[in-house]
Amino acid sequence: MNLPLNPRANLQGAIDLGALAAAREAQQRAALAPKTKNSYVIDVDMSNFEADVIQQSMTVPVVVDLWAQWCEPCKQLSPILEKLAADYAGRFVLAKIDIDANPELSQAFQVQSIPMVLAFVGGQPLGLFQGALPEVQIRPVIDQVLAAAAQAGVSGIAVASESTESDKDPASESLSETHDEAPSDPRFDAAETAIEAGDWDSAIAAYKVILKDAPKDPVARIGMLNVELMKRTDDMDFESVLASTDDSCESQLKRADALFLMNDYDESFACIIEIVRANIGDQRSLAQERLLALFDIAGTSHPSVTKARLALSNALF
The missing domain is CATH 3.40.30.10 (Glutaredoxin)
Known part of the structure; x- marks a missing residue:
């Protein structure tokens, strides 16, 4: 088999x-x-x-x-x-x-x-x-x-x-x-209810309330990053995104999200690092911020994250 x-x-x-x-x-x-x-x-x-x-x-x-x-x-x-x-x-x-x-x-x-x-x-x-x-x-x-x-x-x-x-x-x-x-944490009830309803904006808002009081809360931070990813890809046509030859920053960020959701972390990170390498100003900042968010979702100890961090450093410097 x-x-x-x-x-x-x-x-x-x-x-x-x-x-x-x-x-x-x-x-x-x-x-x-x-x-x-x-x-x-x-x-x-x-x-x-x-x-x-x-x-x-x-x-x-x-x-x-x-x-x-x-x-x-x-x-x-x-x-x-x-x-x-x-x-x-x-x-x-x-x-x-x-x-x-x-x-x-x-x-x-x-x-x-x-x-x-x-x-x-x-x-x-x-x-x-x-x-x-x-x-x-x-x-x-x-x-x-x-x-x-x-x-x-x-x-x-x-x-x-x-x-x-x-x-x-x-x-x-x-x-x-x-x-x-372990008892459930009532602070997260609003976020979980919103996620179950597919109400990404309300879930993000609920996580922000938690982070306002506890800026370093890892569950709230990772939860919000995950919901932001789900919001970005809610109506995504994965096949069209992956087949697209558009090399604009927006299209490549969409491609990176699609690849990430399919657990192809190496290719996802490579897409964003190329944006960082090829751009300056706002587009580079946006790409770098997006990449760091995906690093956090994947987990800082993931081998693909370790490899991509080195590639990001080379692209920046």
């Missing part, structure tokens, strides 16, 4: 954040379902991969978490993904694959480092990200998967399986308890 995991190839023309409206409707249906202690998390191996990942993704998006017992970043990421699976209440299923116990699947996915996260929509794999990202960076990725799924007509709601204490993954048990017990 050889699965293509190039996110640019799989997501080009597929992620249209305008489709979030349909995905939001599915979320509302899920919100009306009775709340239980059931789990939307499943363990997957070769015996159930075809049924629980490939076939299930025909009706419900499946997010795949590739992990191992010895992997410390996996222990940070797994409980976040499990919490999101519960929060989204069946709009996607989280499938966990232990790569040590399933070397055939690890080889099929061409795993080079873990944690590694991808999704299946309509039986097709979509590369998402590698490494342990914080929840504030993962939520927009999940929203993008759900938007692509809604556009493809995959917007079913999964039926949760019964969860018991013995079902808990030892890689994430203690951290899961931390997530379960």
Whole structure:
């Protein structure tokens, strides 16, 4: 089994954040379902991969978490993904694959480092990200998967399986308890409500209120940057943007946003760095500001960010 995991190839023309409206409707249906202690998390191996990942993704998006017992970043990421699976209440299923116990699947996915996260929509794999990202960076990725799924007509709601204490993954048990017990921060309620409604301006305004009192709040800052990105790309025709030969600053910034949302960080950053290199004044300042924002969303420790920072320095000096 050889699965293509190039996110640019799989997501080009597929992620249209305008489709979030349909995905939001599915979320509302899920919100009306009775709340239980059931789990939307499943363990997957070769015996159930075809049924629980490939076939299930025909009706419900499946997010795949590739992990191992010895992997410390996996222990940070797994409980976040499990919490999101519960929060989204069946709009996607989280499938966990232990790569040590399933070397055939690890080889099929061409795993080079873990944690590694991808999704299946309509039986097709979509590369998402590698490494342990914080929840504030993962939520927009999940929203993008759900938007692509809604556009493809995959917007079913999964039926949760019964969860018991013995079902808990030892890689994430203690951290899961931390997530379960942590109370929500009411300061973010307005922003979250606006995001669920697709009201990007109100969400940005809500984050600005938080940042006025706490200018360095990382959750609010990254949250606002993510919402600004979603606002810029809300009605974007990704295929047209990527096919365009217009080399203007505005067009290249749009192209950079599209590439970024498809996780092609290297090409996205390269587009903006070229603007910095070729321009002076306001256009250079705008491009530099946009690039730094994308750096923050991607995460300062991401290898593409490290490489792009050096390229930016060379372009500036």
